[in-house]
Amino acid sequence: MQGLARNDFFTRSSRWARDWRLRPNSGHLWKDIIFLLCIAFIQMTVLPSLFGSYGYLDLITPWLVVTFICQRPLKALCLASIAAIVLETRLAVPAGLYLCIYWILCSLLIQIRPALSWRYRTPWFVCYVGATLWVLLFESFVINFLQADLLAEPHYFVHALLRLIVATGYGMYLSSEWMNIDAEEPVPQ
Amino acid sequence: MARHKTRMLWRVILVATLLSPFVFFSSALRPWTSSSQMTLLSQEILYPFEYIWNASAGLVVRVWSHYVALTQVATQNTALIEDMNLLKTKILDYEEKQLEISRLRQLLGFAQHFQGTHIVAEVIGTRSYPSFKTIRISEGKRDGVKIGMPAVTAEGVVGRVIRTGQKFADVHLLIDSNFNLDVLLQRTRVRGVLKGADSYCVLKLNRRAEVRIGDTLITSGIIGGFAKGLPVGRVVRISYESDNISQTITVEPWTNFDRIEEVIVLENQDQELQKIIETAGDAWLNKPFEDQKGG
Numbered sequence: 001m002q003g004l005a006r007n008d009f010f011t012r013s014s015r016w017a018r019d020w021r022l023r024p025n026s027g028h029l030w031k032d033i034i035f036l037l038c039i040a041f042i043q044m045t046v047l048p049s050l051f052g053s054y055g056y057l058d059l060i061t062p063w064l065v066v067t068f069i070c071q072r073p074l075k076a077l078c079l080a081s082i083a084a085i086v087l088e089t090r091l092a093v094p095a096g097l098y099l100c101i102y103w104i105l106c107s108l109l110i111q112i113r114p115a116l117s118w119r120y121r122t123p124w125f126v127c128y129v130g131a132t133l134w135v136l137l138f139e140s141f142v143i144n145f146l147q148a149d150l151l152a153e154p155h156y157f158v159h160a161l162l163r164l165i166v167a168t169g170y171g172m173y174l175s176s177e178w179m180n181i182d183a184e185e186p187v188p189q
Numbered sequence: 190m191a192r193h194k195t196r197m198l199w200r201v202i203l204v205a206t207l208l209s210p211f212v213f214f215s216s217a218l219r220p221w222t223s224s225s226q227m228t229l230l231s232q233e234i235l236y237p238f239e240y241i242w243n244a245s246a247g248l249v250v251r252v253w254s255h256y257v258a259l260t261q262v263a264t265q266n267t268a269l270i271e272d273m274n275l276l277k278t279k280i281l282d283y284e285e286k287q288l289e290i291s292r293l294r295q296l297l298g299f300a301q302h303f304q305g306t307h308i309v310a311e312v313i314g315t316r317s318y319p320s321f322k323t324i325r326i327s328e329g330k331r332d333g334v335k336i337g338m339p340a341v342t343a344e345g346v347v348g349r350v351i352r353t354g355q356k357f358a359d360v361h362l363l364i365d366s367n368f369n370l371d372v373l374l375q376r377t378r379v380r381g382v383l384k385g386a387d388s389y390c391v392l393k394l395n396r397r398a399e400v401r402i403g404d405t406l407i408t409s410g411i412i413g414g415f416a417k418g419l420p421v422g423r424v425v426r427i428s429y430e431s432d433n434i435s436q437t438i439t440v441e442p443w444t445n446f447d448r449i450e451e452v453i454v455l456e457n458q459d460q461e462l463q464k465i466i467e468t469a470g471d472a473w474l475n476k477p478f479e480d481q482k483g484g
Contacts, residue, residue: 037235045239045314049246073199086231089352092321092365094218100209107206111199142218143366153387 024066024174025186029075032067036079039063040086058132058163060087062171064102065131068109069118070186080106094142101138105131113187118178128171132164220321220367222336222351229354236357239325243313308332308454310340313357322365322385324348326452329356333456337414340452345420345443346370346408347452360452363421363442364388371412372421374398375405383421383440390422392438400427400438416455 022035039059047055060083068076084098109127116123140160178186221228310332314325328334330353340347340360348368352359361368368385372392379398383390383406394400404424410417426439 037231040231041235041238041242045235045242049242077202082231085228086235089221089229089232090235090323090325090359092220092323092351092359092361092367094213094216094367095221096209096213096216100213103206103209107203111203 024063025070029078032071032075032079033082036060036063036083037086040083040090044087044090054159054162056159056163058135058167059170061131061135062128062167062174064105065109065127065171066174066186068106069113069127070188072188073110076106076110077103093139097138097142101135105134118175118186119181119183121172121179124172124175124179125168128168129164132167136160136163218367220323220351220361229352232352232357233354236354240313240327240357306456308334308456310334310358310452310454312449312452321367322362322446323351323359324362324446324449324452326358326360326454327356328454329354329358331355334358334454339415339419339455341419341455342444342449342452344445345422346415347444347446347449349414350454358454362446363444364390364446370415370421371409372406373409374400374424375407376401377404380409380411381438388446389425390440390442392440393435394438396429396434396436398436400424400436402427406440 022038024032024035026032026035043057043059047057047059049055064080064083067079071079080102081099084102087093087098088095109131118124175186177183226233308328310326310328312324313327324347326334326340334350334353336350336353338350340350346363348360348362348365350358351361362385363370363383364385364387366385366387370383370390371380372383373380377399379394379400381392381394381398383392392406402424406421406423408415408417408419408421420443422440422442424438425441428437428439430437
């Protein structure tokens with residue numbers, strides 16, 4: 001039967017493209033790390049250069065939310081730490097800011113994930129909005145220590161709202177494969 | 190038994206996680222300042238892609254602006270020729286004045302204001318977040334860039350190097366809220382500490398200090414590794430505090446941070462920091478604060 005399977009260039013290419021499709025739960029830790037670095041590259045380099053000041057969006061948070069729901073705890077914590085270090089060594093944020101944010105988010109989601117049904121849109125939606133708001137509020141809290149004036153600027157709120165909408169929309173797209181009634185359960189048993 | 194152990198482990202992690210914000214807020218709230226390979230491993234991996242992306246994007250922009258969007262070129266050309274003629278006359282005058290100044294300096298025994306070597310670097314990464322501002326430049330440890338070195342443009346101060354990779358370095362921008370710079374008001378010689386605040390900077394001074402709109406600020410050269418006299422910005426607003434003691438000066442930096450393409454990294458680095466690194470080695474920077482105090 002194996003010999004009857006198509007093995008031409010297009011079949012191999014489409015199989016390769018399927019294997020290397022950018023997704024948060026690929027099944028291998030090394031692949032997840034590579035994908036996470038790709039998302040960080042898109043977030044920190046590609047989007048700002050394409051959209052200017054409106055390009056400072058948050059793709060890593062929804063990506064990590066899916067990771068925290070679908071991965072085993074140790075892997076999830078490992079990926080959260082990598083994401084936090086990537087962000088902290090690229091930006092001028094106070095050291096430990098994202099480590100703190102993502103560790104808390106990871107622990108919380110791992111505790112609540114068995115209690116929810118992930119076949120419906122609502123839990124995913126609430127998780128994305130909650131996670132993005134958590135990141136935004138924690139950042140605002142720190143900015144308040146350093147630079148209170150920025151919080152009074154209207155563009156800060158416009159930008160925060162844009163980040164919230166994009167992060168939620170991107171997260172809903174990422175988790176669409178689990179939002180069917182006959183879909184596989186994402187939480188590892 | 191194994192289940193009990195796992196549950197215990199999770200409880201410990203949960204408690205540690207809940208305590209982590211307290212540890213974080215008790216820290217100095219400073220960004221990572223490191224040249225360690227391990228800390229910057231992810232950035233070393235991402236750097237070549239960032240470089241390629243920036244080079245490709247730059248190529249597209251250059252092709253567009255040099256070969257397609259040329260509608261204003263003729264008008265600009267005429268205006269530039271007129272400006273050039275005017276400037277040529279001024280340059281002759283300036284050259285004469287410069288010679289005169291150097292003669293006078295020699296006579297007075299003053300040292301030149303900055304004589305160190307410098308490294309010219311291309312900006313390859315824009316400031317990534319509106320609230321935490323850095324730029325990435327194309328020269329790193331291999332090219333001689335060190336932590337603490339000041340970065341400037343022809344217009345004025347840009348910031349200070351906070352991280353160095355093999356072929357890149359991150360510059361902490363002057364307008365970041367975590368950035369402080371010792372400055373002088375050029376006209377009145379009043380000294381103060383300038384602090385970044387979004388797209389401008391603020392300076393708090395005693396109310397008796399004489400300041401006017403349009404006054405220029407320069408670096409004081411006392412701490413922070415910046416040579417004395419580098420232009421920083423100009424005063425655009427003065428607001429008096431309700432305590433009747435202080436006044437807040439809003440300063441617009443001379444450098445346009447949205448349009449920086451190249452920066453000059455001055456090898457006039459922070460002398461105090463360099464002395465520490467020479468004595469204790471590069472690894473000292475990566476030590477926790479408590480160990481540094483002990484060491």
